[in-house]
Amino acid sequence: MIDDIDARQVEQSEYHRVKGQDFIEPGRAAEKCLQEALKHCQLAESYIRDLKYDKALLHLRIAIELNPVLHDCYYNLGRVHFLQNNFEEALDSFSEKIKYAPACAEAFYFRGLAYAELNIVAPAVDDLTLALELDDQLAGAYFARAQLLAAEQFFEEAISDYDKAIDLDPRQADAYYGRGLVFEVLEEPDKALSDFEKACDIAPDFADAFYSRAVILASLDRFEEALMDFDKATELDSEHAEAYLGKAECLTHLGFGAQAIEAVTDAICLDLSAEPYLLRAALHWRFGDQAASFRDFSAYVSRLNAEYGKDSEQAA
Numbered sequence: 001m002i003d004d005i006d007a008r009q010v011e012q013s014e015y016h017r018v019k020g021q022d023f024i025e026p027g028r029a030a031e032k033c034l035q036e037a038l039k040h041c042q043l044a045e046s047y048i049r050d051l052k053y054d055k056a057l058l059h060l061r062i063a064i065e066l067n068p069v070l071h072d073c074y075y076n077l078g079r080v081h082f083l084q085n086n087f088e089e090a091l092d093s094f095s096e097k098i099k100y101a102p103a104c105a106e107a108f109y110f111r112g113l114a115y116a117e118l119n120i121v122a123p124a125v126d127d128l129t130l131a132l133e134l135d136d137q138l139a140g141a142y143f144a145r146a147q148l149l150a151a152e153q154f155f156e157e158a159i160s161d162y163d164k165a166i167d168l169d170p171r172q173a174d175a176y177y178g179r180g181l182v183f184e185v186l187e188e189p190d191k192a193l194s195d196f197e198k199a200c201d202i203a204p205d206f207a208d209a210f211y212s213r214a215v216i217l218a219s220l221d222r223f224e225e226a227l228m229d230f231d232k233a234t235e236l237d238s239e240h241a242e243a244y245l246g247k248a249e250c251l252t253h254l255g256f257g258a259q260a261i262e263a264v265t266d267a268i269c270l271d272l273s274a275e276p277y278l279l280r281a282a283l284h285w286r287f288g289d290q291a292a293s294f295r296d297f298s299a300y301v302s303r304l305n306a307e308y309g310k311d312s313e314q315a316a
Helices: 002-022 029-049 053-066 071-083 087-100 105-117 121-134 139-151 155-168 173-185 189-202 207-219 223-236 241-253 257-270 275-286 290-315
Strands: none
Touching: 029 053, 029 071, 053 071, 071 087, 071 105, 087 105, 105 121, 105 139, 121 139, 139 155, 139 173, 155 173, 173 189, 173 207, 189 207, 207 223, 207 241, 223 241, 241 257, 241 275, 257 275, 275 290
């Protein structure tokens, strides 16, 4: 609170220092305000580059008070709000930028991203479309629109946007990964596998890409290859419960019962839902430990009842 008050006092004193010159040099006041505003805008940009967002906000607000039509300040203000996950404030700032500069593709792009973060889908798609009408070289806008279209199950349109994003930026691993997920939903495993492979090659630290490639490989009964990818996913993300379950599936098919049970146990440590207990119960039964199977089945029923009770309470 003290820091906020101090910052506001600095902002007000700076504003009044410059504005006070209206009485001293009336002929130069407007030009002086503009130059001071530009100075603060430049300082803000340097603070943004240094990730000092609070200081950037202070200087942007001073600049806007000194010159309310300096629309680059609104754009940078929106960027800072977006980077701080203040998406509603970002919307307001980008809207101000658009009011003064309606041909700014980047403002529509970032406002679309802010709408997307707030799960306001239709305006997000509209803004991204306007951004691309103004600048059809914005790979990020194609990718962001593809993500929204895929989530809304407009798969063919999503694939088209992923294609364009990849054409503009062939090293965008997320675009290959997103397109691969769509191909997986459309039951085109060869195309999905190709895209996941590309994502893994471009971003060797992309755990979800290795996981998704493993899922496709397992579906094609290529269990040894899938196992390596599930292992890689858990190496990159030790809390990836689904990867441990996939690993257990591959180990089961390959006849390694004890290791499969161990993998499910790793998943249970991360996932408190009922389903992993049922899987481990089935594995214990399959590999001859009926007592352990009954224990896990009891735990499964207990957790299932708890989940059902929780859902009922939420519904009520």
